[in-house]
Amino acid sequence: MPIATHVSTETEPAARGRELGRARRAELHAAFGRYDELFRAEGARPGQVAGWGARALAETRAWAPALADEMTGMAEGAGLEPWQLGALNGRTEILAALAVTGEGECSAAVVLPPSGAPRTVQTWDWHDTFREGMLLWSMDRVQTFTEFGVVGKIGVNGDGLGLHFNVLRHASDHSDIGVPVHVVARRILDEASTVTEAVELARSARLSASSVLTVVTYDGERGDAVCLELSPERVGELPVGEDGVLLHTNHFLDEKLAAGEQTTNEVSSTFDRLPGLRDRVSALDTADRTERARALHSHRETGPGICAHADHTLPAHLRWESLATLSLDVAAGRLYAHEGGPCRIEPDGWQSAPFESDE
Incomplete structure (x- = not known):
């Protein structure tokens, strides 16, 4: 199957996020579901991912506020909670917090x-x-x-x-x-x-x-x-x-x-x-x-x-x-x-x- 594509027509960050969220609502819900399952398989306890996701979003807002706006817009458009977009963007940080080891990625x-x-x-x-x-x-x-x-x-x-x-x-x-x-x-x-x-x-x-x-x-x-x-x-x-x-x-x-x-x-x-x-x-x-x-x-x-x-x-x-x-x-x-x-x-x-x- 070809890789999915999306071309944004909005240029304001929150609007760009909402546009993608609305257009790809099902895919965004599926993406969070896959990561939630991965985090649980690697030992995440109830409530941990929500807390880590909220923190990832807060850290993004402090360092790159426009990207935090884009993330919250995406959550709004897709009908997800903002912390869930924080968890998706912070997936590497969450896996590091869980001390995950493994093959690694990429050459x-x-x-x-x-x-x-x-x-x-x-x-x-x-x-x-x-x-x-x-x-x-x-x-x-x-x-x-x-x-x-x-x-x-x-x-x-x-x-x-x-x-x-x-x-x-x-x-x-x-x-x-x-x-x-x-x-x-x-x-x-x-x-x-x-x-x-x-x-x-x-x-x-x-x-x-x-x-x-x-x-x-x-x-x-x-x-x-x-x-x-x-x-x-x-x-x-x-x-x-x-x-x-x-x-x-x-x-x-x-x-x-x-x-x-x-x-x-x-x-x-x-x-x-x-x-x-x-x-x-x-x-x-x-x-x-x-x-x-x-x-x-x-x-x-x-x-x-x-x-x-x-x-x-x-x-x-x-x-x-x-x-x-x-x-x-x-x-x-x-x-x-x-x-x-x-x-x-x-x-x-x-x-x-x-x-x-x-x-």
Whole structure:
């Protein structure tokens, strides 16, 4: 099935949220139901999620009030409680509060050629039961691949800035819910046009969970990129090297932050996937997004498992699958999404929601 799409016609945040909520009421209710089930499977007690969701919304209102308005508008339009939208946007923070470990998500690669636009690709790995929760959303001058109810994730804006997203787990993660990392991603897409601006925004948020945002920019002549390893302890910066290559999976690479790494070989393939990406750099250095995505075709039985498939002998909350493959064209301001992992990539399978100005 293709990934669901939505093009916003409203530009005021609360109205934009209400518009999406009304248009996708059933999908938003289903999204909360899936996460509520996941939280309970991971040990959430009655009342905890409501409290954490309310706190995530409050932290968003303090740091990014326009996005809090969008979230409450979405709740109103869909007939949900505002805290439920807080819980959806704070899903990474809630899972960190529950001290969840597991496979992790996603492998991302950026290559900056000597001339021309950056070349990017990533897998989005999550529980296979969340397949119907994916959304490709176009608004104003931002496109984002996200989940129903979540204000942003992977995306690109009209200023030539794009963002990839991978989860991390750190010893400093805690249950005093901070600004959701998904809110940080969206605000960067909304407001930043340079790597420096993205770094400043990320450093201004009080966090309670960890993730890495790979920010990539292009000014029409040259590209730039940085991995921002977000954690409650600090934000680490990993600039692109002289070789123009920036790769990340689901463990910390910043030397200081790596001392608090909470992901292990026993639960995750991340330590195999990163060298697997390095082995594929020459194949990733192509202007053809289909060929870049196909370069990530590697299953765990025969390689580093960059393309993941669910083990249906496990319970739903322990199963992982590459649900989508994404590529950013920051020169054109477009995000391309393909349903499924790298082994399913076809040239005509890419989706890209147009900006409003294109319609």
